[in-house]
Amino acid sequence: MAQDRSHGVAWAGSASPDDETAAVPHAQDEGFLDLLYGAAVEPGLWPRAMETFADLLGGSGAWLSRLSVADGSGEGVLARIDPHMATLYAEHYAGINPFSNAPDPGAFMAAWTPTILTDEAWMPKADLARREYYNDFMRPQDIHSFMIVRLAAHGFDVSSLTINRPRGREPFGHAELAQAQRLHGHLRRAFRMTERLASSGLADDDLENAGAGAAVFVLDGDGRLQRMTPAAEALLADRDDLSVAGGRLATPGDPSGRLEGLIAAAAARAPAARRDASLVRAGAEGRPPRSIDVARARSERLAVFRQRPAVIVTCAESVADDDPRLTSRERDALTWVAEGKSDWEIGVILGLSETTVRFHVDNARRKLGAVNRVHAVAKLLAAGSPRR
CATH class of the missing domain: 1.10.10.10 (Winged helix-like DNA-binding domain superfamily/Winged helix DNA-binding domain)
Incomplete structure (x- = not known):
């Protein structure tokens, strides 16, 4: 079900990884799915799969992360993102990441669902633009907007795939969100396979x-x-x-x-x-x-x-x-x-x-x-x- 908000779009009701009735992928998705399920058993392929997914959605870089909603700390796999930014994130920006620091982590996780949402569905752009996280961390990477594809949650740790878009490009709209929704079940299934095999x-x-x-x-x-x-x-x-x-x-x-x-x-x-x-x-x-x-x-x-x-x-x-x-x-x-x-x-x-x-x-x-x-x-x- 698509849900419009005043400052963005969130998509709910993604197919479960166990749901065999998930949406049939389009022909252009087949190469991506081959790569994605290859990454499920060979994790070294995840960066390539992330780049391909970003290309399908018209994104730039991608970040596959596992972050704590209690303090923003965690780790991740980067695709087309400067590795030095991961160091800066761990040293300072994790603690001020407005998308991964919940005031009440317990309540947040109790309401958590595997949705797909944009940054503006989470926070109005005008509010984000006044924050240090945007001006000193996102802007130097030329990240103006992004899509968050939630994959899994364990305790206070949430795993997501984030696709970025630079300034000068329109934020992700209904067409890209619909395409991500179509592949969401496959992304969650492949990620869960990797976790279980590990x-x-x-x-x-x-x-x-x-x-x-x-x-x-x-x-x-x-x-x-x-x-x-x-x-x-x-x-x-x-x-x-x-x-x-x-x-x-x-x-x-x-x-x-x-x-x-x-x-x-x-x-x-x-x-x-x-x-x-x-x-x-x-x-x-x-x-x-x-x-x-x-x-x-x-x-x-x-x-x-x-x-x-x-x-x-x-x-x-x-x-x-x-x-x-x-x-x-x-x-x-x-x-x-x-x-x-x-x-x-x-x-x-x-x-x-x-x-x-x-x-x-x-x-x-x-x-x-x-x-x-x-x-x-x-x-x-x-x-x-x-x-x-």
Whole structure:
């Protein structure tokens, strides 16, 4: 349904990504759709798909973004936009972006729908033209008007495709909005495919690299459980010192919330703030203590944006420092560290991500009771061939 407003146009009622009755694309759209669905499984094609979509609508540049409506922060993929503008946005303009800073984020998201709208449907041009965001950020890029194609929402994060038009050209009108509406369902479907494949790739990589028989939990950036190995399922059924409550890992009987704190630190939004750590839970009824390792994990496979932080939690019975039982992955990774290889080089040799290599090396260091990598290598060499 088209809805006229005094200062612009918004379109609602876009076809759902699951709606097989979406509008049939025109013949000129076929090449774009081939490229779009190629981008769904090969994210490196998204800039080309964005440029093609902009051309179809008579736009200039394009921005595929994931922004928080709480503070305007986020990330994005640019097409025909100076990459330096992304840096300026992150450093200052995110906080004053009038299109991504909602006074009441909760209420905004409660009313959010996957519509298509122009900047003037959001805010009269005269009001926008008085703002710093327009004069110091948009105008230097020769952006006078734009169309926002909403794609997805998760929490306070909204993903949209924005198509720009320069000064001297008419704002987007009904013809362009109708064309975008016709393709909206396809855009949302392709974007959702990319998101799901990225999430699946992350979980699969982490579980495959954990090693057979390991009790491993894969959590998302909010600490919610996504996947677990069969050994982890057995652990939850057999012991009462670790459980899942409200979709999150918990340690019953520990009011300090240490595990939750370690998971939050490993999944911190700022990469520099993320930390790996471990704790030991005393065993009940004569059982041995349990060591819980919490580490960062982020697979870049199939991710259109930087992959949201995720966490892998590994649980094992704690062993004495004089009898370290390294897994084959831990032993191999630390052996290559002894050969002077970097984490990136070890990842190439072993077919692992750099993050996973760091995870295995750090696990080996902790099991060996070493204070750093050099100490861990020395202990490994002194022990000869570590037992598994």
